[in-house]
Amino acid sequence: MLPFAVYVLVFLGLPLYMVIHGAFTTDAGHFTLGNFKATFNSPAYKTAFKNSVILSVWTSLVGAVFGVWLAAAVVAARPGGMLRRVVSSASGVLAYFAGVPLAFAWVATLGAEGVVTVLLKDIGINLYAGSFTISSLLGVGLAYVYFQVPLMVILITPALEGLRPQWREAAEGLGATKLAYLRHVAIPVMAPSVIGATLILFGNAFSAYATALALVGSTLNIVPAQIDDAINGNVLVNADRLGLALGVEMIAVIVVVMVGYWLVQRRARRWLQ
Amino acid sequence: MSFGEVGIVAADETVAGPEPQPRPKMRGRGRPRIWRVAIFLLATVYFIGPLVAAFKYSLIQSNGSYGFGNYGQIAQNSAIRSALFTSLEIAVITAVVVVVLMLPTVVWVRLRAPKLTLVMEGVTLLPIVIPPVVLAAGLEELQIHAPEWVVKLLFNHPLTALAPFYVILALPFTYRALDNGVRAIDLHTLVDASRSLGASWRQTITQVILPNIQTAVLGAMFLTIALCLGEVVIASLLLYHTFPVELIQASLSGTAGISVALSIMTLAFTFALLFALSFLAGRRHRASSIKVI
DSSP states (O other), X not given: OHHHHHHHIIIIIHHHHHHHHHHTBOTTSOBOSHHHHHHHHOHHHHHHHHHHHHHHHHHHHHHHHHXXXXXXXXXXXXXXSHHHHHHHHHHHIIIIIOHHHXXXXXXXXXXXXXXXXXXXXXXXXXXXXXXXXXXXXXXXXHHHHHHHHHHHHHHHHHHHHTSOHHHHHHHHHTTOOHHHHIIIIIHHHHHHHHHHHHHHHHHHHHHOOHHHHHHHGGGSOSHHHHHHHHHHTOOSTTHHHXXXXXXXXXXXXXXXXXXXXXXXXXXXXTTOO | OOSGXXXXXXXXXXXXXSSOOOOOOOSSTTSOOHHHHHHHHHHIIIIIHHHHHHHHHHTBOTTSSBSSHHHHHHHXXXXXXXXXXXXXXXXXXXXXXXXXXXXXXXXXXXXXXXXXXXXXXXXXXXXXXSOHHHXXXXXXXXXXXXXXXXXIIIITSHHHHHHHHHHHHHHHHHHHHHHHHHHTSOHHHHHHHHHHTTOOHHHIIIIIIHHHTHHHHHHHHHHHHHHHHHOOHHHHHTXXXXXXXXXXXXXXXXXXXXXXXXXXXXXXXXXXXXXXXXXXXXXXXXXXXXXXX
């Protein structure tokens, strides 16, 4: 226990302290809220937060809908079967580990020279005629969905498995139609889990940077890219402190999301345990 | 790293044994349901499509013809090769450190201080709450403000600069994997027996507990290795040339074909790792410990 505590304090606590300390001080080391004020007043940072939130909201909603759907289809298959193994391993790869490789698969598909882009051009559809590019908010979002759906599958499968067949039989025995079973039993029981998992998806997209970094570098205006720029770019005087303030703001957003998750999770445990 | 490691839970029904399971009545009763077929079709197009496209793309050689030229070039590209070795080195060392650090802690908490379980769960969730880009910013600050001996000790080599922090990133995965493994065995009896026969704590952990939860330990190590091979944000912000960073570099310098070829190989390798894990976890019923769903 002691080695663990010391380790976490040194290698997690210290960087975290540096972020918080730097965000709340001036270069001379005095306490200030000026860094936060500056980030709130900067139009570029405001846009970054807006973009990050938009990106996270739509990719987590799309991820949630298709993730639940896919998970439900997989749960209906035989436990321990091949389909389940493949889907669960593939979900793990795509959700947790595939940021950069996935971005390149995406470039190869929908990039300016991508296979699908070229195919579509051959039949007369020019994807790039409008404002779409792989490095736009929409292009990056499509790549995000690629890991959001598998993450939803991972998060929601245990809850779906906890949906007992007896409840269905009881409902049907009492004369419920399929729709009535869904409306009065399955959806109310599942709702907290689904909401909780969607919140996690939101946080996941909000803090993710690997895919965007590989697709567009730091030019897409989202919060992690702004932090990257502020720390490494040296575009502005005092920029790295602004980057640290942005970091604290990001943590604050995710803490709020996690509290929401914790609240709905308590509710979810009532039925599914 | 992402957020959802919370999703790693105990496998309680990974039975692969011969005894026939009473098959639950399927909703479809043998008839393929439209909603299932529809989502599988959609998923196939959306998930397999880009992979097929990427594979086709990787076969386009620099002179425009099709072939395995890009794959051949990987072996000759010394920057990528050395980056891959660096990353593998980091991955293996991180995986070992994680287990050495976490296994005794998990055992100790289960045995002596179960009340601390909640604290442990909270602490190991912290790396999820802190986005990697923010951790990287903190490290950057540390690099600037730390005394010189710390900088020399830590930040002069990617291994010492990254591995200690990848251990932190791996905590959410590994804590849950090991804790589930330890929960599945009769820890008290094993430890009492071993201790009363005169074994030291170290012997108890390495020779009694470790063999009993080897699937969980392997799982924790596999996940850590996959994490280290994929982590790009911290390495890139601190300007270390690890494998994924080099992947991005290669594509920027106009050899996108190589990057895509490597991406496919990485995806295949990670998938193989996790797929093998799913069999390991199913092989031993009693010690069945983790799965990634």
